[in-house]
Amino acid sequence: MNQQTIETKCVAIIGMGLIGGSLAIRLREKGISSEIIGVDADKDHAAKAIELGLADRMLSLQDAVRLSDVVIFAIPVDSMVHLLPVVLDMAEHQIVVDLGSTKAQLADAVKAHPKRGRYVASHPMWGTEYSGPEAAVSGAFEKKAVILCDLSDSDADAAEWTRQMFGAIGMHLIEMDAVSHDLHAAYVSHISHITSFALANTVLEKEKEDDAIFELASAGFESTVRLAKSNPAMWVPIFRQNRENVLDVLNEHISQLRKFKSCLEKENWEYLAELIEGANKIRRILK
């Protein structure tokens, strides 16, 4: 699985923002794309994608699908649910890949589609808190995991090319079904965003009476709060589609926080130390 063995293709990317733009850079870096055709409903983003050299040309959705070998979706998950069946209607030989953060509703939306086999469901576990074409960076995705869902529902050639493409850009592949994906993503990605949004709101609330508070922001604060810059247009649809899992994890998280609260209220310092030692076990996983 490296760039030598992968067939170069003309790739259309729908959504030239952070994810789509960063993938465009990466595909070109690795010599995987013969051409990048961009599609973006936002005229400013479309112009910016050309200006920054992310896409070779910007076309309408229909023309982009018609002229490409691979169509990659990098738009918010609510738009994707509507647009993916439309693109599959148009597809003939094309491989259609999505990079969305939720998978179950998308899987449902196309499960009876006659061209379901052309579609490969993926979720590369990479992103930043920024959005738009200017947020695209080189070297993205490297050494991160990508989850491929329900691969047995994809045609063999589509699954194989997509596997090779993610391997060639330096990702390690994990396969699971769409329902499991959404549960896991709630734990290792979606909840982090909620805690970060809530932490930002906690401190911004305080700032109303004390405008000097942020002068003090430490490196630790920046690290836990940076995700709070993330875009609602991307995140509301994710929370909406993964509502039940996110609610379960959020309830568990609030009950974990209540344990810390109870230790402080009862001045139970031994148990507080135990809770922290328990949390330290994360060292085993995060190097």
Place this chain on the structure above:
Amino acid sequence: MNQQTIETKCVAIIGMGLIGGSLAIRLREKGISSEIIGVDADKDHAAKAIELGLADRMLSLQDAVRLSDVVIFAIPVDSMVHLLPVVLDMAEHQIVVDLGSTKAQLADAVKAHPKRGRYVASHPMWGTEYSGPEAAVSGAFEKKAVILCDLSDSDADAAEWTRQMFGAIGMHLIEMDAVSHDLHAAYVSHISHITSFALANTVLEKEKEDDAIFELASAGFESTVRLAKSNPAMWVPIFRQNRENVLDVLNEHISQLRKFKSCLEKENWEYLAELIEGANKIRRILK
């Protein structure tokens, strides 16, 4: 306030861990110390501090104070409350600085001390999730804030040298009283650690039934959870000394999280978008 104007001194550092060790490197880099004398109750840490060249020599507390011009405390805040008055008893011309994360109890512990003037209370807003001498790094503290507390209670020469020292290692100085410090630190540092510990425990709890979950950990997850590696020996005393402020902020944080929970339960996506847009205002502060 740069290294040209600062008088070189023999500096004793009590506690050669992450903070003490990193400061030792920085003082030497900037030519501020004529000699670094280390003090550490942990024999392994003491040996490591010599091996890594953090200290020129390791001495007993008494000898270190006697032979130095400046004594800097970099030990957990509970030990500091006991040891600071002892060191002030021994001090003659020495400047005594602490780098602890809480300030009010320490201020109380020495407020009636006859040599209170020799002491300067500081909190450099820098750290990492690691601990011990091996965790010490070069370039620490650069461009971060340092809070100096109750400076009018310090002798002019002690306050001035400490100001110059922090300026010379690249920090910007903020002055406030010890009680205000503890309130602010609860918001911009202590709560981040609690959310991170609780988030780690939330996901580790899930891992008991699903050991593959961490393969998926995204960059966002790492960023919000990395503080959960932090040492209980440092953090329990901080939470203990700053109990009331941390409880207030934690209650506010839980109520912010409940707003997200309520949006998800009631499928109120408009309000969810508003909460996220509110959190996005953090962009103004964190670049």
